Amino acid sequence: MRKLVSIFLVLLMLGSIFLFAACGSSKSADGEEEEENESAGFQGEVNVYNWGEYVDPGDDGGIDVIKEFEDTYHIKVNYTNFETNEELYNVLTNSNSTYDVIFPSDYMVSRLREEGMLAKIDFSNIPNYKYIDERFKNMAYDPDNEYSVPYSWNFVAIGYNSDMIEEGSVTGFKDLWDPKYKDDGILMFNNSRDAMAIAMQLCDPPIDPGAESFTREDIDRATDKLIEQKAVLKKYVMDQVFAEMEGNQSGICAYYAGDIYTMMLNNENLDYCLPEEGSNLFNDAMCIPATCKNKENAELFINFMCEPRIAAANSEYITYGTPNTAALDLIDEDMLESELINPPQEYLDKCYTFSNIDDDIYGYMQKRFVEACSASAEINEVEKKTVNPAAVWAVGVILALVIIATLIIIILDIRRAVKNRGRINKI
């Protein structure tokens, strides 16, 4: 009897979990019934592959962009995320899944275009293209405006905590190498392209991070510069930067300007600096892959994203600039006035954009960046080597000892087994 009761209780618990799960999912879709009705009413679908948190989800008085598109056009949006341009590229080349709209960054657009992986967009289906600022047309990554529609733009800047660091004393990326900020905590990009670009600007003589290609020596020099920074660096971060800066854990960081704007809203001690060296200006665009299956829906979606109201909502949500001129009137003025969203022209003139570099060189860059990340902080100033010969020897000796010990044990075991068998046979 007791057993039966306990089994019943366990089943009850499991059942309630499913019930909760069901409630949760139906809540997010505003009632289960409604969702069913909707899915019955959809006349087609569009597969969107985008950066995480890159479309307004409709919290805090914004617009639920995806839902509004579905309601207006009765087209189901299958929305998935990627984290890096390279991930997007790998998925497009290696997987069977097809996407209809993708959001690559500038240099990735040119790579995909050159490899014939993009479809030409029929701009007669995108009347809202007229709102796109001339400044964002005829870009190097799509010189004839055939394959892409700009979605957002931003650049790299420096954020710092004015409680720890005197206001105005930070002027450029060189301060991220300054030992006097070591105790406040210096944070650096945890991705090879952005970190290497900053290091390249600080090399002597500087290397242009926007160059068409780099030599291995260029990357080696930038790596040395990064290793030099390790003595004062607190951490390499990406998303952790928000917790570190907003929680007053670290004093200074290099990150995307729009995100620094967000951090400043959440912590009034924070201030920013437009680095005097200039920085990486990037923009993300909407494209249609050549393999797409719902091209008309894709164009409908892109057109919808260019509607001023929608573009404004997205821009406010991601706090990056929008290339949509009509959207500018609808965006929060405080945000538009910030230099982090709209830097002055003199600053923009100092910026550079990334070009599409060779696979080979990009691989080398990633490899050297991991080496810089794992290099010891107490690096010998004169040699600046990433390899410590003593450590290599130590690992070698450990390996040899382990292999020898294993062999000896195995041999002993075999001998014992043979002996035992012999004994058994005798008996």
Place this chain on the structure above:
Amino acid sequence: MKSKRPAIPYLGWMLVFTIVPLLMVIYFAFTDERGQFSLEPFKNASVYSEVFLYSLGIALISTVICLVLAYPLAYSVSRCSQRAQSTIIMLLMVPMWMNFLLRIYAWVLILQNYGPLDMILNLFGVDVTLIGNSGAVIVGMVYEFLPFMILPIHAVMTKIEPSLIEAAQDLGCNGFHVFTKVIFPLSVPGVISGVTMVFVPTASTFLVAQYLGGTQFMIGDVIERVFQSDHNTGSAIAVVLMIVILGFLVVMNRFGDKEAVAG
């Protein structure tokens, strides 16, 4: 033969998802990008020797601390009543129901500057940075893997017959000798599986160092990062790590056998 049949599904699973991937990792470790035989990946991997040693060191220290904390605890728990034992074991397991990352993140909040621990220490005039160093990484590791040390030791301890201890006492052993001659030898198998279950994951884990440590990576983080761009070097590091761990396991098992024979 018949008795092996139920194991076939699992054997199939192991073949597809353990043996084949293992062979692939070994294949990648000994080839270059063009698929030709090469020792280049190991040469590239040698750059990370220092990180490798650092990780083994952290794993060793964490394992020793876990053992020192877990052994007395497991012993005293095994002397409790049945009911108390299940409650205590249950309490030990509760943190493990939470997501691994959340637990690490909780430690970040506890140890961070102006965090609770930092504040308390400041009250006593102690001004130290608690996070972003090897100490914090070890604390995180010990917290994550302590249950894996306690459970096997406890399981073995509960199986020790009280009559054996009584017999030892009857034969004139004092408390210390009961421990060294009876309890410890009988608990060695538990200690060995505990040590294995803590050492192996701490040596290869990732993310803990990224959250609690500073700029110093651990070998697990390096493998993760290297794999994003270079499968061959990543595999080579993984193979070296596997060999060391395998050797460690063989030695540990051997140690266990001997003790069991002697016991």
